[in-house]
Amino acid sequence: MLEVKDLSVSYGPVDALKSVTFSARPGAITAVLGANGAGKTTLLRTISGMVKPRTGTVCFDGEELLGRAIEDIARRAVAHVPEGRGVIAELTVEENLRLATLWCMGRRDRQEAIEATFELFPRLRGFRRRHASMLSGGERQMLVIGRALISRPRLLLLDEPSLGLAPLVTAQLMALLRDHTEGTDLTVVLVEQNARSALSVSHRAVVLNLGEVVVSDDAAVIAGDSDLRHHYLGF
Amino acid sequence: MELFINVTLDGVANGMIFAALALALVLIFRATRIVNFAQGAMGMITTFIASSLLGQGVGYWWAFLAVLAIGFVLGALVERVLIRPLQGKSELNPVIVTIGLLVVLEGLAGTIYGNSSRGFPAAYSQSGLTVGHTKIAFSHFDVFILVAVLVLMTGTLVLFRATTLGLRMRASAFAGEISRLLGVRVGLLLTLGWALAGVTGSLAGLLVAPTSSFGPYFMDLVLVYAFTAAVIGGLESPLGALIGGLITGLCISYVGGYLGSGLQPLGALVLLMVALMARPEGIFARPAARRV
Amino acid sequence: MTPRHSLLRGVRLPSQPLARHLILALGGAAILYLITSSLSPYNDFEVGEIALYVIALAGLSLLTGVNGQISLGHGAFMAVGAYTVALLMTHTHLNFIIELLASIGSAALLGLVIGIPATRLKGPYLAGMTLLLALALPPVADKWSTTFGGDQGLSTTVPTAPGTVNPEEWLAWIQIIGALLTFVLLANLLQSRYGRAFRAVRDDEVAASLAGIHVARTKVTAFVISAACAGLAGAFLGLSTGVVNTGEFPLTLSIQLLAAMVLGGTGTLVGMWWGAVLLVYLPQWSTSLSGNFNLGSGASAYLATIIFGVVLIVVMIAAPTGLQGGLRWAWRHVPRFGSGSSAGSLRV
Numbered sequence: 067m068l069e070v071k072d073l074s075v076s077y078g079p080v081d082a083l084k085s086v087t088f089s090a091r092p093g094a095i096t097a098v099l100g101a102n103g104a105g106k107t108t109l110l111r112t113i114s115g116m117v118k119p120r121t122g123t124v125c126f127d128g129e130e131l132l133g134r135a136i137e138d139i140a141r142r143a144v145a146h147v148p149e150g151r152g153v154i155a156e157l158t159v160e161e162n163l164r165l166a167t168l169w170c171m172g173r174r175d176r177q178e179a180i181e182a183t184f185e186l187f188p189r190l191r192g193f194r195r196r197h198a199s200m201l202s203g204g205e206r207q208m209l210v211i212g213r214a215l216i217s218r219p220r221l222l223l224l225d226e227p228s229l230g231l232a233p234l235v236t237a238q239l240m241a242l243l244r245d246h247t248e249g250t251d252l253t254v255v256l257v258e259q260n261a262r263s264a265l266s267v268s269h270r271a272v273v274l275n276l277g278e279v280v281v282s283d284d285a286a287v288i289a290g291d292s293d294l295r296h297h298y299l300g301f
Numbered sequence: 302m303e304l305f306i307n308v309t310l311d312g313v314a315n316g317m318i319f320a321a322l323a324l325a326l327v328l329i330f331r332a333t334r335i336v337n338f339a340q341g342a343m344g345m346i347t348t349f350i351a352s353s354l355l356g357q358g359v360g361y362w363w364a365f366l367a368v369l370a371i372g373f374v375l376g377a378l379v380e381r382v383l384i385r386p387l388q389g390k391s392e393l394n395p396v397i398v399t400i401g402l403l404v405v406l407e408g409l410a411g412t413i414y415g416n417s418s419r420g421f422p423a424a425y426s427q428s429g430l431t432v433g434h435t436k437i438a439f440s441h442f443d444v445f446i447l448v449a450v451l452v453l454m455t456g457t458l459v460l461f462r463a464t465t466l467g468l469r470m471r472a473s474a475f476a477g478e479i480s481r482l483l484g485v486r487v488g489l490l491l492t493l494g495w496a497l498a499g500v501t502g503s504l505a506g507l508l509v510a511p512t513s514s515f516g517p518y519f520m521d522l523v524l525v526y527a528f529t530a531a532v533i534g535g536l537e538s539p540l541g542a543l544i545g546g547l548i549t550g551l552c553i554s555y556v557g558g559y560l561g562s563g564l565q566p567l568g569a570l571v572l573l574m575v576a577l578m579a580r581p582e583g584i585f586a587r588p589a590a591r592r593v
Numbered sequence: 594m595t596p597r598h599s600l601l602r603g604v605r606l607p608s609q610p611l612a613r614h615l616i617l618a619l620g621g622a623a624i625l626y627l628i629t630s631s632l633s634p635y636n637d638f639e640v641g642e643i644a645l646y647v648i649a650l651a652g653l654s655l656l657t658g659v660n661g662q663i664s665l666g667h668g669a670f671m672a673v674g675a676y677t678v679a680l681l682m683t684h685t686h687l688n689f690i691i692e693l694l695a696s697i698g699s700a701a702l703l704g705l706v707i708g709i710p711a712t713r714l715k716g717p718y719l720a721g722m723t724l725l726l727a728l729a730l731p732p733v734a735d736k737w738s739t740t741f742g743g744d745q746g747l748s749t750t751v752p753t754a755p756g757t758v759n760p761e762e763w764l765a766w767i768q769i770i771g772a773l774l775t776f777v778l779l780a781n782l783l784q785s786r787y788g789r790a791f792r793a794v795r796d797d798e799v800a801a802s803l804a805g806i807h808v809a810r811t812k813v814t815a816f817v818i819s820a821a822c823a824g825l826a827g828a829f830l831g832l833s834t835g836v837v838n839t840g841e842f843p844l845t846l847s848i849q850l851l852a853a854m855v856l857g858g859t860g861t862l863v864g865m866w867w868g869a870v871l872l873v874y875l876p877q878w879s880t881s882l883s884g885n886f887n888l889g890s891g892a893s894a895y896l897a898t899i900i901f902g903v904v905l906i907v908v909m910i911a912a913p914t915g916l917q918g919g920l921r922w923a924w925r926h927v928p929r930f931g932s933g934s935s936a937g938s939l940r941v
Contacts, residue, residue, distance in 0.1 A: 114482060140484040152479040154472055165472050168465055169484035213483070336717035338724065386910055393663055394909045396720045397855065400665065401905030404848050404898050411895030412883075517895070521844060525725040532718065563736035566729035573722055574710050 067091055068113070068221060068253050073122030075108050075277075082108040083119070084277045090270065092220070095247050095254040097264040097285060099299055100274035106257040107149050109274070110223045113255070114146035115139040126221055126253075141169050145219035149226060153206045155199035159190055162198055166213045183212040186242075204235045211239070215246065222254045228263060236260065240267040261299040265289040273298050307438035308558035309551065314443040315526075316550020317450040318508050322527035323534065323542035324457060325501035330536040331474040332494035333384065335395040339402035341524030343379070343499060344506030345517065346406050347372045349414055351507060352421055352515070361424060365507060369500050376499020380492045410517040423511035446508050450543075453501060457539050470494060522566060526553060529573045548572075610784040611777075618773040625769050634761040638833065639873055641765030644772040645829035646869035650854050651772075651779055651862050652822025658860020659783060660815035661795030663716055666707070666723030667823045668847035669730040674700045674824030675831035675841070676734065679747035689752045693771075693828055700824020701817045708816030712809040727847040731839040746838025749831045768829045775822060780862055782818070791815055845898055852901040855908050857915050864917025875900060 068090040075083040083105045090096035098106050111117040113124050115136040124131045131139050140146075145166075154162055163183055167176045184191040187208040193201060201209060207227055214222060224243075228236040244267045247254050258264035265271060268285040275298055281288065288294060295301055322340060329337045337343075347368045354364040383402060387395050425441035461467035472480040473487040474494070481487050505527070506520060513519050530549040534541020549572065556568030629637050649671060656662050674696035681692045707726060711719055734741035741747065754763035782788055790811045793801035802808045831837040853872045858864030879897035908915060914922070 116478065116482075136478070136481040137484050137486050140482055146482050148479070148482065152476070152482070154476045154479060156475040157468075157472060161468055161472075164465075165468060165480065165485065166483045168469060217484070330717075336721060338720065383906065383910075393657075393661075393716050394913065396663060396717055397851065398906050398909050400720075400848055400851065401902040401909065403902070404845065404852075405902030405906070407845075408895045408897075408899030408902060412892050412899065415892070518844070522728060525721065525728055528721040529725070532721070561736055563732040566725065566732055570722070570725045570729040573725055577714060577718060577722065578710050 067127060068096075068255065069123075069125040070109075070113070071123045071125075073109070073112060073119055073124065075105075075112055075117060075119045082277050083112070086122070086274070086277070086279055088272045088279060088282045090253050090255050092251040092253045093248060094269035095243060095256050095267055097261075097268035097271040098255060098257045098274060099259075099261045099264060099271055099288075100280075101298065101300070102259070103276070104274040105277040106274055107225055108277075110146060110225050110255065110257055111148070113139075113221075114144060114148075114223060116146075116148075143218065143220040144223070145214035145217060145221070146223040147210045147214050147225060147227065149229075151206050151210045153198045153201065153209055155197065157198060158195050159198055159201070159209060160194040162209055162213055163216055166217050170217050179216050183216050186215075187212050203230045204232065207231060207235075207239065211242075220252060222252060223257075224254065225257045226259055227256075228258060228260050233263075236263055240264075243267060261295070262301055304558060308554050310437060310439040310443070311558070312551035312554030313547065314439065314446050314550070315554060316530075316547040317446050318505055318523065318546075319526045319530045319549050320543045320546025321450045321453055321501055321508070322505040322523060323531040323546050324454065324539055325498035325505070326527060326531045327534075327536055327539055327542045328457075328494050328498040328501070330531070332470070332491045333380075333388075333395075335384065335399065336528070336536070337379075337495075337498065338396065338399040338524065338528075339379070339406060340498065340502045341505075341520035341527070342403045342406035343372065343375055344502035344504075344509075345520040346410055347375065347503040348421065348506035348510045348515075349410050352414075352419060352510075355422065361422065365424070368507065369503050372499040372501075372503030373496045374499070376502070377492050377496040379499075380495035384495070385488075407517040414517075419515055421507075421510035421515045424507075427511065442511065449504065449508065453504065454539060454543055457497075461539070525566070526550075526569055529569050529576070532573060533576045611781055614777045614780045618777050621776075622769070622773055629762055629765055629769075634759050637759075637765045638761045641761070641768040641829075642833055642873045643866070643869040644765065644768040645826045645833065646850075646853065646872045647772045647865050648768075648775045648829070649823045649826035649850060650857065650865035650868050651775055652819035652826075653850055653854045654857070654860055654862060654865055655779060655783070655791070655822075656815050656819035657854065658858075659788065659795065660791040660812065662711060662812060662815065663720050664723045664816075664819070665720050665847050665851060666726035667819070667850050668842045668844070669726045670700045670703060670820040670823035671827030671830060671846070672730055672734070672839070672842040673703050674827030675837045676741060676747070676827075677824070678828040678831050679742075679749050679837040680740075682749050683747050693825065696828035697821045697824045700827065701821040704817040704820025705813065708813040708820070711816060712812045723847075724844075727844050731842050734839045742838060744838060744840075746836045746840075748836050749834075751832050764832060767832075771825060771829060775825070776862060779818075779822075783862070787811075787814070845901075848905075849901050852905045855915055856904050858917030858919075858921075859913070859915060861915070861917040861921075864915055864920075867916045871904070 070089065071087050073083055073086040074081070086105070086109060098109060100106055108117060112119050113131060115131065115134055119132065122132070126142065126144065129142065131142070131144070154165070157165065160180060163180050164176060167179055171179060184194070189205055190208055190212065193205070198206070198209060211227065227239060231239070240263055243254065243256070246252065256264055256268060265285045265288065270283070271285045271288045272282045273280045273288065273294070280298060281294065322344070325340050326336060329335060329340070350371060351364045351368040354367060355361065359367070379402065383398055384395060387398060423442045425445050427440045427442045461471055469480070469485050470490050470493065472485060473490040477487045505523065509520065509523050526549055527546070530545035531542055532545070533548055534543070534545030549569065552572050553565045553569055557565045560568070625640070629640055632640065649667060653664060653667050656664055677696040677699040678692050681687055681695055707723070711722070714722060735743065738744075751760060751764050754760050783791070790801070790806045793804065793806055794808050794811045798808050830841070834841060849872055853868030854865065856871055857866070857868030876893070876897050879900060880893040883893040883896045912919060
């Protein structure tokens with residue numbers, strides 16, 4: 067269970083997040099929506115430790131995450147797929163996957179986990195020894211999701227995974243996310259500009275506007291509120 | 302003809318030493334995007350320490366190993382104390398700080414050890430080997446240089462390509478923040494990179510000292526030659542450091558043999574300028590990959 | 594329209610840069626005249642040395658601080674200037690001013706040769722190349738020792754002082770005038786569109802080129818100007834020491850210039866006086882320091898080297914804008930004379 071309370075983040079004189087409070091429960095996808103500049107990316111970066119907030123708390127499974135180093139947070143089974151995906155282009159596909167397992171697995175488990183990832187994303191298997199720079203946008207997305215899942219995280223933070231992807235690929239991706247989340251103890255926070263596709267797979271949603279929480283409710287409720295959708299989500 | 306052979310062999314031996322120090326520069330540049338201009342001076346200080354140890358009666362190989370270990374520690378210390386505070390600020394500041402460190406170390410060596418010229422023993426005989434009936438300009442010591450640097454290079458390549466530690470180090474160098482998100486302790490690995498570079502620099506110092514006038518400035522030229530070698534090979538590639546080192550060593554040697562030793566630094570300057578004009582990224586540089 | 598700048602209450606400086614700089618230079622000259630005429634000849638000699646280093650440092654500050662190109666090889670440009678003037682004095686009877694101009698020209702030429710490839714180089718690469726330059730040039734003079742005088746070097750002659758002026762004061766005045774002229778020229782340059790081009794290229798080359806600035810030409814110009822300054826300073830150094838040999842131009846000279854510039858305030862001109870003072874007086878201070886610690890005879894030079902290195906490290910980590918930057922900060926933040934805003938600050 068992720069609990070964010072009163073989180074405020076500033077970049078110099080600019081307030082990116084103002085007293086943001088929401089929670090995300092395991093076995094569910096919580097979408098974070100809003101226009102550009104709403105603070106969605108900042109929110110994820112603060113949770114994973116990339117950005118230091120002014121005030122507030124971020125609690126995951128009862129433990130405070132704020133103030134810890136990025137790698138320490140990652141080692142608490144928090145996986146963040148950042149904006150821009152973060153494929154390490156100079157490494158091979160397999161090395162990208164292996165890197166993510168180094169802190170939590172021994173050699174045998176590592177090999178099994180890598181094979182399991184290739185089961186999940188068969189397209190990647192052909193590229194396993196090729197440099198990640200050779201992958202297309204959709205393949206890179208698969209790689210980073212696979213890399214995030216391989217370490218069996220309990221909190222998954224995804225920043226705009228559908229960016230630059232064809233609608234069909236996006237739909238497949240969203241379906242995969244939902245299958246992976248329901249009935250497990252994985253908590254997923256999904257930041258998306260494409261609110262429609264996000265709402266279709268999410269259970270809860272939080273809408274941000276200019277750093278503030280506008281509404282936090284069940285995804286179905288938000289999807290059904292046409293005024294809200296027009297005003298903040300663009301559809 | 303004999304001159305040509307001897308000059309070539311000399312160039313190979315020197316080139317290997319430049320390759321070793323160039324490797325140190327490459328290791329640090331890959332990890333922290335800094336050229337450590339003090340790398341030669343760090344090797345100089347550890348060689349002075351070796352000289353002291355030998356003066357105290359410590360056996361050569363014990364002093365050798367001890368000084369490699371000291372180089373390791375020195376590299377780690379410099380990274381933690383001097384370089385860490387500068388991460389993320391302007392690109393020029395670390396350059397200037399390493400230059401500052403260069404002169405501090407040279408000044409320290411001069412102050413502590415004084416002006417007295419001292420020699421440094423070689424691990425093996427420095428007289429030329431005999432091939433057939435002729436003496437060539439390649440001694441047992443030169444063979445040792447060759448072997449030592451090749452072992453170093455091989456070790457480095459194995460470390461980076463075949464071990465998980467090497468994978469972590471490469472990832473930290475290519476994509477520090479992403480690696481941290483994957484649980485990699487990047488800070489520690491950067492320090493390790495500097496520590497390994499420190500070992501390499503110490504080795505270079507020990508290999509150069511027997512063949513040069515051993516004083517606080519004895520590594521200055523070696524450093525700039527190593528820099529030339531690293532640039533030729535592309536500051537990112539250990540293999541490039543080896544090739545660049547051989548090219549630089551041969552070039553210096555030919556200039557020295559045919560034009561005079563005073564012109565060697567100038568020859569290196571010309572070589573560097575040609576390399577920088579022709580292909581600034583070096584022979585082995587990978588084209589910068591888009592990160593998406 | 595630039596507002597009128599007031600230095601002290603009631604004293605107004607003209608707003609036109611050239612006039613302003615000339616008046617300041619004349620004021621500086623007057624102060625320096627008072628100083629030199631009351632000092633002993635040896636101290637006059639030192640004031641002259643400070644002035645010559647100011648010239649070199651001002652050029653370096655322009656190159657590194659204003660244009661963003663680092664040079665670890667300015668000692669080489671000084672060497673070229675020094676050897677030019679010494680060669681001309683040894684073999685010809687040219688007018689003194691012509692000889693100085695030749696020194697400036699030859700250093701500027703080397704600056705062109707180095708500056709052109711330098712346009713393609715970023716920080717560390719440029720640093721490495723200039724470092725190699727500093728190491729490569731002096732041995733060339735050693736190699737052709739007949740021409741360049743070898744270990745003993747070539748001697749220089751200061752033009753005779755007029756009347757009853759003693760020679761040290763005369764030389765110091767030559768150097769001071771050189772420094773003040775350099776200041777006026779560079780200060781004007783920095784206020785002009787060239788100065789803006791230098792800064793624009795330093796801050797963002799792509800943006801500068803999109804704004805219509807010819808980036809490569811700007812960078813080479815900065816290099817040539819700074820080399821020319823170093824050449825003049827080198828010629829003056831040759832006059833001060835009376836003899837020019839390669840021992841005067843080790844690598845440490847180039848690094849000491851860097852340290853002095855950094856301490857004084859990278860990118861400033863006035864700050865270079867602090868740096869020059871450091872360069873001239875540090876060797877003396879370290880001699881007495883090493884005497885206090887009872888170190889060996891050669892140790893004081895090494896001690897000075899340590900101090901220069903520490904200066905570089907400490908300033909870079911703690912106060913990258915140097916002394917002048919610190920003073921400017923204080924000037925802006927301490928309320929005084931009613932103006933208080935940065936519009937009143939003296940831009941040098």
